[in-house]
Amino acid sequence: MRVPLSWLREYVDLPKTETGRDVQAKLVSVGLEVETVEQTGAGLKGPLVVGEVLTIEELEGFKKPIRFCTVDVGTANGTGEPQEIVCGARNFAVGDKVVVVLPGAVLPGDFAIAARKTYGKTSHGMICSTDELGMGDDGTHGIIVLPPEYEPGTDAIELLELVDEVLDIAVTPDRGYCLSMRGVARETAIAYGLPLRDPALLDVPPPNAHGYPVKVSDPIGCGNFTARTVTGLQPEARSPIWMQRRLQKAGMRTVSLAVDITNYVMLELGQPLHAYDRTRVQGPIGVRRAQQGEKLTTLDGAKRVLDAQDLVITDDRGPIGLAGVMGGADTEIADAAEGTGTTEVVIEAAHFDAIAVARTARRHKLSSEASKRFERGVDPQAAAAAAQRTVDLLVLLAGGTAEAGVTEITAPSAPRTIAMPANHPDRVAGVAYGRETVVRRLQQVGCDVYGQDELIVTVPSWRPDLAEPNDLAEEVIRLEGYENLPSTLPTPPSGRGLTDRQRLHRRVGRALAGSGYVEALSYPFIGDAVLDQLGLEKDDARRRTVTLVNPLSDEEPALRTTLLPGLLGALRRNDGRGSHDLALFETGLVFRPTGQETEAVRLPVDRRPTDEEIAGLDAALPRQPRRAAVVLAGAREQAGWWGKGRPADWADSVEAARVIAREAGVEVTVRADRHAPWHPGRCAALYVTVDGVETLFGHAGELHPRVVKELHLPERTCAMEVELDVLEQAVDGALQAPRISTFPVATQDVALVVDSGVPSDAVENALREGAGDLLESLRLFDVFTGEQLGEGKKSLAYALRFRAPDRTLTVEEASAARDTAVALAAERTGAVLRGA
Numbered sequence: 001m002r003v004p005l006s007w008l009r010e011y012v013d014l015p016k017t018e019t020g021r022d023v024q025a026k027l028v029s030v031g032l033e034v035e036t037v038e039q040t041g042a043g044l045k046g047p048l049v050v051g052e053v054l055t056i057e058e059l060e061g062f063k064k065p066i067r068f069c070t071v072d073v074g075t076a077n078g079t080g081e082p083q084e085i086v087c088g089a090r091n092f093a094v095g096d097k098v099v100v101v102l103p104g105a106v107l108p109g110d111f112a113i114a115a116r117k118t119y120g121k122t123s124h125g126m127i128c129s130t131d132e133l134g135m136g137d138d139g140t141h142g143i144i145v146l147p148p149e150y151e152p153g154t155d156a157i158e159l160l161e162l163v164d165e166v167l168d169i170a171v172t173p174d175r176g177y178c179l180s181m182r183g184v185a186r187e188t189a190i191a192y193g194l195p196l197r198d199p200a201l202l203d204v205p206p207p208n209a210h211g212y213p214v215k216v217s218d219p220i221g222c223g224n225f226t227a228r229t230v231t232g233l234q235p236e237a238r239s240p241i242w243m244q245r246r247l248q249k250a251g252m253r254t255v256s257l258a259v260d261i262t263n264y265v266m267l268e269l270g271q272p273l274h275a276y277d278r279t280r281v282q283g284p285i286g287v288r289r290a291q292q293g294e295k296l297t298t299l300d301g302a303k304r305v306l307d308a309q310d311l312v313i314t315d316d317r318g319p320i321g322l323a324g325v326m327g328g329a330d331t332e333i334a335d336a337a338e339g340t341g342t343t344e345v346v347i348e349a350a351h352f353d354a355i356a357v358a359r360t361a362r363r364h365k366l367s368s369e370a371s372k373r374f375e376r377g378v379d380p381q382a383a384a385a386a387a388q389r390t391v392d393l394l395v396l397l398a399g400g401t402a403e404a405g406v407t408e409i410t411a412p413s414a415p416r417t418i419a420m421p422a423n424h425p426d427r428v429a430g431v432a433y434g435r436e437t438v439v440r441r442l443q444q445v446g447c448d449v450y451g452q453d454e455l456i457v458t459v460p461s462w463r464p465d466l467a468e469p470n471d472l473a474e475e476v477i478r479l480e481g482y483e484n485l486p487s488t489l490p491t492p493p494s495g496r497g498l499t500d501r502q503r504l505h506r507r508v509g510r511a512l513a514g515s516g517y518v519e520a521l522s523y524p525f526i527g528d529a530v531l532d533q534l535g536l537e538k539d540d541a542r543r544r545t546v547t548l549v550n551p552l553s554d555e556e557p558a559l560r561t562t563l564l565p566g567l568l569g570a571l572r573r574n575d576g577r578g579s580h581d582l583a584l585f586e587t588g589l590v591f592r593p594t595g596q597e598t599e600a601v602r603l604p605v606d607r608r609p610t611d612e613e614i615a616g617l618d619a620a621l622p623r624q625p626r627r628a629a630v631v632l633a634g635a636r637e638q639a640g641w642w643g644k645g646r647p648a649d650w651a652d653s654v655e656a657a658r659v660i661a662r663e664a665g666v667e668v669t670v671r672a673d674r675h676a677p678w679h680p681g682r683c684a685a686l687y688v689t690v691d692g693v694e695t696l697f698g699h700a701g702e703l704h705p706r707v708v709k710e711l712h713l714p715e716r717t718c719a720m721e722v723e724l725d726v727l728e729q730a731v732d733g734a735l736q737a738p739r740i741s742t743f744p745v746a747t748q749d750v751a752l753v754v755d756s757g758v759p760s761d762a763v764e765n766a767l768r769e770g771a772g773d774l775l776e777s778l779r780l781f782d783v784f785t786g787e788q789l790g791e792g793k794k795s796l797a798y799a800l801r802f803r804a805p806d807r808t809l810t811v812e813e814a815s816a817a818r819d820t821a822v823a824l825a826a827e828r829t830g831a832v833l834r835g836a
Helices: 020-029 173-178 181-192 241-249 257-269 354-363 369-376 380-398 424-429 435-444 469-480 500-514 528-533 564-576 611-619 650-663 705-710 724-730 760-774 811-829
Strands: 002-004 033-040 048-059 066-072 083-087 097-101 116-118 121-123 164-170 214-216 222-231 274-277 285-289 295-297 303-305 311-315 318-322 345-352 401-410 417-421 448-450 454-458 582-589 626-633 635-637 669-672 678-690 693-703 718-723 746-755 775-784 793-802
Touching: 002 241, 020 033, 020 164, 020 181, 083 121, 173 181, 173 369, 181 257, 214 222, 214 401, 222 285, 222 380, 241 257, 257 274, 257 369, 257 380, 285 345, 295 318, 311 354, 345 354, 345 380, 354 369, 380 401, 417 469, 424 469, 435 448, 435 454, 435 469, 500 582, 500 626, 500 650, 500 724, 564 582, 564 626, 564 718, 626 650, 626 724, 650 678, 650 693, 650 718, 650 724, 669 760, 678 724, 693 705, 693 724, 718 724, 746 760, 746 811, 760 775, 760 793, 760 811, 793 811
Parallel strands: 214 285
Antiparallel strands: 002 164, 033 164, 048 066, 048 097, 066 083, 116 121, 222 345, 222 401, 274 345, 285 311, 295 303, 311 318, 417 454, 448 454, 582 626, 626 718, 669 678, 678 693, 693 718, 746 793, 775 793
16 A cells, blocks of 8 residues: 555645654554565655647658757746747647756666757757656556646646655554555554544445335345445546645556545545446346356456356346456546546445455455455445545545435445453463553554453454454554564473484584585475386385475475485586585475375364374374485585595485484494495495394495486586484483593504405404404505506505593503404405405
8 A cells, every 4th residue: 555645644634744764663663564664755856847838840851750949937947938948749739738857857776857959959948758757557558738727837746736746555464454545544643642543434324215225135255235326427527736746656546526526535535436437237236146257358458257155246138347356448537538428427435245246256366455445344334435435536626416315225234343352462462551541542543342351342344354352462462563572482391302313413514514515405305207217116215295285386296205305406506606515504494104094084173172083193104204315416515625525426425324324322333235225335334233132224435327428417416314313212311421541542543455355344344353452443544456456456545543431451451352353254255355
């Protein structure tokens, strides 16, 4: 809703010093969303005056029509002589009154005006259009032609109300009454503590039997219908400038006087209206539901096939309008420019059901200013006043005569009342407002309040959103100021906090971030296409998915069974945008149905579900383990003055799994495996010990080249995915901090030659077990293959660190531990000391 400040001042006596920004702050404080304050005419500087075109000379020899005009601008130019102006517009003639900007003036956009030579003539100023003055679109796309009554030299800045401020208010659905100057003025008056001049307080004649005949067949869809008739309209009458400017500032285009008046009254009072050309209406006006398949051509020229639920306005021929949405072309007000203007109109001011209007507008994809207001709630008691205001303006501006007949059909209704304890707003806000404040604030919004400790509140007709005590409490709280609510932090009960599971998940995320991975969150949806691209077999458990009833995308209708598709998609997008060195991670749920799920029960909404109903809903859910995954591509270590970098490889993905396991104090066993979507020769199965049983924890390694190609990933992309729930089960009590020995370390290196098919993990496990308790750490620091070792052989070099907690180890003790470790490795893997 666009609200010109000059128009708002008609209803509230704001201090003259108040600016649009000041009013914005006040309205925001009472809960209205004022998005912007537009300064119309900003930077405009005169002289800008009314001029009368005296002569027009057509200039020849140019690519477009050019006219050399003399214009009478009175004494505004200091000489009283006609002003010579070159203009290319064609929509004005000799004798027309136009808007002239003279040399020395500045137009919006810092456009300075000066005398200049153009098209062989000197132009002393410019004849202006609406766009050049920042007035918006008036529908002509040409020069402003003013009514003939204005004298040359009149100040056009004041005449056209060019300097103003317009508040743009985002009206929320519960405040439909603010889609009118009346509603915004009421909120402004409350915010400033000033009286309101209500524009709806008019003398309205009572209904009688002489009005235009109306028949309402659906009183639920139309609870109030007022009809008034005005005759003797002057077809050539135009909307006055003040009305045109207010409509333009409010964001509406002028059409014709009768239409402009209905739009103006709608903006003023919030009541949508419609004017019918009386000569085109055949018989009584009716309100009913449409018959299935009926047709109607609306004002926008579209031919519409009606639904049986559409509420329509009819005459003897059938539908002539969609009630509350848009009128029909058959009874449209005729334009005087077409040769025959409308001289008699029937004014409709009705109240239509919000739901019926909303459904009709959406069904026909037809949103209008009227439907927007009816959907949010229109004051049902404003119809008679709006009709009277429209009649008064038609009589005043179009020279019409109001017929004595008044039609008003009203469905019986009682005022809405709400019972509320006087201290209810206090309990909601946690602030002691007191009964007097509560009553005063409710009366300010238009409520009638009775009672002492228990209040009986009668809700005003323009506030359909007030339906229960909490709504009334909100009114009190917002008017007292949300900013005045105390900020009180709740005190958590002792002994509560994060569970061990939550702490583990947080530690895992921090550990991966500390290892150089960046967290990437993805949508939990997948489709069969990506499962095919990952190369999963038909019987793979990850292909058993949970399909959504209302997916966001038909291409991804199922819940994910693995984290990799989302992460790989994020890696591909970043790589495509120039980031080639990537290390991403994600932790989240996957959804793995077991086949034992039952059909989901529909829980009630009118009561708390029973324990059995909740248990039935839980039984319908798939297993939802929490997983962690990483993906890598490009350089893992950057090159620089410190030396050569290195690319990410499968070992980095395995190390990411070890980083996660270390946060739980769990050792990971690594074995070679074949598992899609990983490369069959570079895939590691990861195991942890749960209750003494070695349990699969996840997989890591380099992705299969075919998967890399299908998903358009960088070469040698690596990935890891593990199940955190299994890791949690492997945790054996609380983590124990390592004991730090104060005695020196004894280092022993050993190089073992084994068959190339022997995994290093098997050699490492044997060395670790054989070295015993004195072994502090073991690290593989070199892998060597060459002719001197023999075909099918490799050398693995390990650094063993020995330390005792209570003494300094001797060389003999360290060597004995090393020899024991080598002996066990030789026994289990056939390892031989290199050089032996």
